[in-house]
Amino acid sequence: MALVPYVENSLPALSKLHNSSAQFRFANHDLRLAQDWKKLGVAAVVWDAAVVMCMYLELEKVELKGKGAIELGAGTGLVGIVAALLGAKVTITDREPALDFLSANVKANLPPDSQGSAVVSELTWGEGLERYPAGGFDLVLGADIVYLEDTFVPLLQTLEHLCSDSTVVLLACKIRYKRDTDFLSMLKQRFRVEEVYYDKQRDIHLYQAWKLPPQRDL
Template sequence: MSNAEDNNTGAEEKVYRYCGHTLKITMFKGSSLGLSAYVWGPALVLCQYFQDKKLDFKGKKVLELGSGTGIVGILAALLGGHVTITDVPEVLKQIQYNVNANIPDASKHHPNVCALHWGTDQDDFPSDYDFILGSDIVYSPSLFPGLIQTLVHCSNENTTIYLSTNMPARMGTETFHRELVTRKFNSELVHTNGMICIYKVTKKHTR
C-alpha cells in the first residue's frame, strides 16, 4: 500500500490490492465530505472477504449503498459485476473520480454512479439485484428505518446482501443487526476481523 498526498486540495491517494487488481483510491479530505472522505476498515475487510472467498460477481447485478470512496463497488465491477454505486449527492464526485481512475470508460463493466437517499429514493431503483453491498453504513439509529426500507425494496428472495460493520464503534449496531434486520431478513454472521463483522443477509420467504 502506498500513499500520495496533494496538500493543495487535501486529496490523498492510497493504493490497495485485492483479487489480483490494483485499486487507486483518492480521498478528497479537503472537500467537506466528513466521514465519507475516508476508506474505513469495514470496506477493506469486505474486499478481503471477496478475495478469500473468491466471490464471483461475473454477470451479476450489484448495488452498493453508502459507498463513500467507491472502493467496494469498484472491486465488484472489476470482478465482473454490473454495478450501481450510490451515496448522497455531495459524495458522488469523489466516487466518480475513483471509478474513472480504476475502470476504463470502454469497459462493459463501467459502474453507474447515482444518488440514493435511504427511505426516500429507493422506489426509483429496481428490486432484482443479485447482490447488495454495504460497508460501515450501520452507524446512526436515525438512518436505520430508511436503510431497512431501502434493503427491503431493492432485494428479493434471491438477493444476497453483505453488510460489513465495525460493531462497537458505531451507535446502535447490535440493535440493527440482531433485531431490526431480522424482522424482514435472515441474517448470518459469516466473518469477523477484530471488531468488524460481516453479515450475510437474505430476505425471508413470504407465504
C-alpha cells in the same frame, strides 16, 4: 457530516484517514483512491470495513461474475470498484454531495474495458426508491453504513425494496455501540442473518442476509 471533527493533529489511529489517497491491490489491480476528509468527512475516506469487504469478495464465496450488484453508502467507491473488477455489473450509490468525488474515483480506477461495469447513482435511503427496480439486484453491498440510528429505518426500507428472496446482502461493520446490535435485531425481523467472517485485527464483522418471505395472516 463527519462523526469526528477534522483536526490536523488528530489521533494516530485516524492519521491514515487524513492522507490525500489510499492505495490497495485487489482483483489483480493496483488501486489508488482519493480521500478528502476535510471536505466530505466520513464519505471521503476508506474505512477498514470496506477493505475487509473487498478481502471477502476476493475469496469468491459470493458469485460476482455477471451478477447485478448495488453498493449503498459507497463513499470512495472501493467496494463497488472491486466488485466490478471481479465481474459484477455494479450500481455504486451515495448521497448527492459525494457523487462527483465518487465518480472520479470510479473512473480513475476502472480500466477502459471495465468502465461499463459500474455506474454511479444518487441514492438517499428511503427516498426515491421507485427509481431502482424492486428486487432487481443479485447482491447488495454495504461497508460501514450502520452507525447513525436515524438512518436505520430508511436503510431497512431500502434493503427491502432492493432485495428479492434470492438477493444476497453483505454488510461489513464494527459493532461499536448498543445501537449497532439494535440494528441487527431490526434486520433479523425482516432478513435471515448470519455472520460469515470476522477480521480480528480490524474488529470488522461481515454479515450475510437474505430476505424472509412475507408472513401470511392465519
